[in-house]
Amino acid sequence: MTRTNSHKETWLQLHREPEYRQTLRPEIRDSWERCYDRGIDPFLRENPHICTESETALARKASHNLLEVSQSVMQDLLETVAGTGFVVALFDSNLCIIDLIGDREAMEWASQARFVVGSMWSEELIGTNGSLCAYLAKPFSVYAYEHFCLFSHVCASSGAPIFDKNKICGALCMVAPSDKVSRHTLGMVDIAAKHITSKLDMQRLNIYLKTVMESMGEGVLVLDSNGDITYMNDKCAQLLQIPPGFKLGSNISRILVNSADNNYFASKITQGRTIIDENFVLTTPDNNRLNCVVTCNPLSHPEIAPGDNVVIIRESKQVSRLVKKWVGDGAKFTFDDIIGEDPKFLHVLKSTRAASSSDSNVLLLGESGTGKDLFAQAMHNASDRRYHPYIAINCAALPRELIASELFGYEEGAFTGAKKGGNIGKFELADQGTIFLDEIGDMPLELQASLLRVLEEKKIVRIGGSKLIPVNVRIIAATNKDLENEVKRNRFRRDLYYRLGVIRITLPPLRERRNDILLLAEKFIEKHSKRLNKSPMKMTPEVTKAFLDYAWPGNIRELQNVIEGAILLGSGDLITYDLVADYLAEGDTSYQERNGRSKELIHPEMDSKKQMLMDYLLKYKYNKTKVAEALGISRRTLYKYLKDFDIS
DSSP states (O other): OOHHHHHHHHHHHHHHOGGGGGGSOHHHHHHHHHHHHHTOOTTOSSOOOBOOHHHHHHHHHHTHHHHHHHHHHHHHHHHHTTTSSOEEEEEOTTOBEEEEEEOHHHHHHHHHTTOOTTBBOOHHHHOSSTTHHHHHTSOEEEEGGGSSSGGGTTEEEEEEEEEETTEEEEEEEEEEEGGGOOTTHHHHHHHHHHHHHHHHHHHHHHHHHHHHHHHOSSEEEEEOTTSBEEEEOHHHHHHHTOOTTOOTTOBHHHHSOOOHHHHHHHHHHTSOOOEEEEEEEEEOTTSOEEEEEEEEEEOOOTTSOTTOEEEEEEEHHHHHHHHHHHTOSOOOOOGGGOOOOOHHHHHHHHHHHHHHTOOSOEEEEOOTTSOHHHHHHHHHHTSTTTTSOEEEEETTTSOHHHHHHHHHOBOTTSSTTOOTTOBOOHHHHTTTSEEEEETGGGSOHHHHHHHHHHHHHSEEOOBTOOOOEEOOOEEEEEESSOHHHHHHTTSSOHHHHHHHTTEEEEOOOGGGOHHHHHHHHHHHHHHHHHHTTOOOOEEOHHHHHHHHHOOOTTHHHHHHHHHHHHHHHOOSSEEOHHHHHHHHHTSOOOHHHHTTOOGGGOOSOHHHHHHHHHHHHHHTTTOHHHHHHHHTOOHHHHHHHHHHTTOO
16 A cells, blocks of 8 residues: 555544544644534545635735745745755735745646645635644644645645734745655744744834834934945935935945035044034035034944944924924914004004014014013014024023023033033024014123124124034014113113114003003903903903003003902902002002103102192192192092101
8 A cells, every 4th residue: 555545544534433533633633623613525626715816916915025025035945945846835814825936846746736826725715734833823734644635635734824013924834745744844944934024024124114214304314434325314315415316335425515514514424423413504416505403323233333323414494393392382472462552552563563574683672561572472473484483582681601601502611510512502593583682781791792793694603612603593682771871871882782773663661552551451351360260350440540540660561460460369250449559559650640740749849749739638628539630640649649748
């Protein structure tokens, strides 16, 4: 009896005598039981489950990654078993053969056995076979009579699952006639399948990393120790305007336009040293200037040659958008947030709107609390620079020794306590945007010369450095001082005054905007009631009169504080005089007095003032309302004078 006949007799006995199946290996026995449960016909003489050409093409397309990485591994495996009669088959996740290779004799045998590309070999369709490795999720061999169906018991199969992202995506099998069994095939196919799994992992990682690199908004450049490019993402090629014919391995110095700036850049990034956010100006092939911020880090890994660097290149415009996040909310207010109906104020508002479209420097003048910062933000948001940073710095709030480093930045080691790597200044952060220099009248005289140089040259030099860094910044300055007087007293540079004040706008004090006092008060009531989760309150007539009579030395800021305090202290739905009296008593006396209408009370001698009050009281028979009207002051102010002069 031949071995084939012997296998067939054993196979028949296994199907006829259930108790005989106990001799099978547990994995095979369990598989046979599943096949019986599914009603699979064991006497199938050929595989009936062959896909059409179009179905096979779709299956191969769906597994193109698996096909791509498997081909070289399958070829190596076939060369190892050349001439032994084995074919090497690749199954997809549905256990359809999507690739099959072997020598001529082996491929002829496989074709006769209907073991071809497009044939389905899952247990659910044709019973126990070499694809059982996928069901078991481990390497496994199936020999001759262990196959469930008649047509396949002439085969010997060794297979191993292939994984992708920890899920089985296919299997690799070595199949031959049952008389060509080798004890080594299972080990070989297992190693090959694991190799394919590793290649899939590597391919997926490479795709992931490339996708990440290409999706980055920064240019990424990797250089070896010679300055040769080993990687460059599309953004980097776009920024540097690298021509389409560029090939990896080119030297960085050869692909850049020959210029002093570019040569300096190439030399810096090939030194193998760390660079953190350093500004460079590069020349592009079309002779444009590219302002960029560069970070360079040496790569350190046992598998990477010493001297390799990764370079991150960001456009200054892109950095500007990030700066808006670093420095806070930036410019929050627009002209829509500025309220007023007073004719004088509306004229100023119109001038400010017109100035917004210009790039000229603006000097905002006016008393404290008139809204200079609000106007500066609105001008920025109405300008072409609105998508770039708005940075405000209060020249009076910083110690004299820190203002220069805040404005211009400093290099590492510039002074004791200087941060490692140095620090970028406000002018660099504001590049392409607007810088608001509040309280400019308090800037130290020695620093005014540095600011003037920036205005003239459009470049800054960090403290402790020597490199000129270009900056494109619009300056809006503000002060409550009389700068002309400061110039006369040699406390403010005349040339800087003229440079800053290309456009000069004086904001009127609140006492000169009497039509807007109640309008603003109502707006602040609405704002703070909402913030404090209270119902909007209304002002009593006495309060509105007091507000109109008051001189508001603290201007809009003072009005807002008074309203907020009244809402906090109030318990009803009215703002009564008692809620604001203490606030107003601390300020100046009245609008009329501020504007010189009560000449009688502005007298150098206190006794004369007291006597005048007595005369008016007698004249109007102590009718305080008439006395106040005659003097042009409010009743509240009159009571204050009576108290000051101890008149009962």
